[in-house]
Amino acid sequence: MRRPDNLPDFSKPPLAEVVLGVQFSPVPGYSSVDARQVWELFKESFPVVEERPLLAPQFETFGGANRLSSLGFHVGPPPVGSRLWFLSQDANHLIQFQSDRFLTNWRKGPNLQPYPRFEVIADSFERNLQILADHFMAAFKYQIDINQAEVSYVNLIQVQEFAEAGKWFNLCDSGFIDIEALNTNFVQVVKDREGKPYARFYNEIQSVFSVEGKRKAFQLSLTFKGKPATSGIPSAVAFVRDGRERIVNRFRDITTAEAQEIWGRLS
């Protein structure tokens, strides 16, 4: 995968995490006992396993007067099973798996690994997703049916005071206001060439503290999610690539020139 020309580039972006993921129809016949076989596919590079609560299904739909709560709904019997984290030894790379989701995370911490670049992460994501899809076909005669894809960039911008918001973001000009906390978000509906909505672009800036409460930062999260054009892997990868371009351009648009210089803007 090649980096698109004319996409803004930074030598030291404040990236803390990049997440690429898909949601697919649940695998018929899959149960928790099959999770070990899935881990076997990846355990050479991801030898550490942790469990997390399941992610609820998500659907980006459009039309109608009502914006939906991000809390989601619960219907029927409680879902059974767990979401598994397969971690690389250095904990910088992570695969998240459950019976209807597959995600790849790159994290900067805890050892401050330099950002390997989207192309590397995306190639790994596509390769591993194909491995999973091949396994589903072999073991369950199931052709992966992807109904949602997403890409998320999480940036952490360390600050002395939250009043610095105007230094980092074009959206904020706090002037001399002593800001104690900041939480702002907006959601953009993204349309295709024919004007039909197909994705949402979530933009969130949140003031955050370190655990001991002494250090401050802004968390800038940019997430692009929706239904790819078709249900196969190539369409999901194309969707994620499209999302990444939008995210990088949005990052350029909402952060200040001063901030971009600090982050080593190259183009």
Added chain:
Amino acid sequence: MEPYDEAQITGEDTIIRRINPQQHIVWDENRGRFRISSKVFSPSSEPNGGMSVDIERLMLADGLDPREYVTTPVFTGSMAFSAGAARALGLIVGYDPIPTNPYHGEVWGADRPNRFSRQQRKGLAVASRWYVELDDVDVA
């Protein structure tokens, strides 16, 4: 079962479709009455899926009372239409015996086995009559 049209099922043969009164009935404010939902006349959306039915003639041939059979073990209402009426709508009817019901059959779309058009669903409703009636519920 692969969709097929059974030659031994004649046009006059009665095809029975069971109704669950707790699940299949909706309120029709336009009429001021309850009615059967059109969802009843839908095939399974799975590959080769059809609409489950009971074949009356098979039950009669085995000396059973069909009305008693289709309301056992759970009481349900049921409707009936002729195989000929289904075929006139572009549907096909075949045997599909299963361990729990040797008189089981399927109705499939001739073009798309697992999807009936709106006209086909409506046509089945219009062609149907009560077989085991539910009081104060319209068929169509």
Added chain:
Amino acid sequence: MIDSLQGSTAFQDEILCYAPTADPISSLSPPRRRVRVELPRSKWMADLQERLDEITSLPRGWDGYDGRPVSFNAALFAANLIERLFVAGVPSPDVVPGSDGTLQIEWHRNQYDIEIDVLGPYEVVAYRRNQRTGNEQELELQTDFTALAGWIDDLLAEQQTNKKYG
């Protein structure tokens, strides 16, 4: 370097219905310590929650054949749709399970028949008939339900007209 974070506590406890859009797919999100305030559901969802719970728990063979309960995914997608389409003043729809795990949302009122067949996430076939004119429409929809929102608006408009003129 900030390697562990928690959301800022200032003001957020005072902001009713605070619902950050941060997705739990991020591994950086710490476990939430606060009880989150539930956003109020629409009247339709309040009316239908129990019904959706019921049809996703139906026993095998509920239809007299080999009927399955409505699939969790189809029901969730339908709930998403119901919530999105809600218009105050229009009564809640009926919800009917299919034998194959699908479900149909329907209204028969105000001289309209509206049937929204949810075959799965992003797979909807919607039908409307205007009894007064005989006009019928059928739509196959995936993500954009703007047309259905218009149908519900028409339902409300007809209802209000009926109320006005008796």
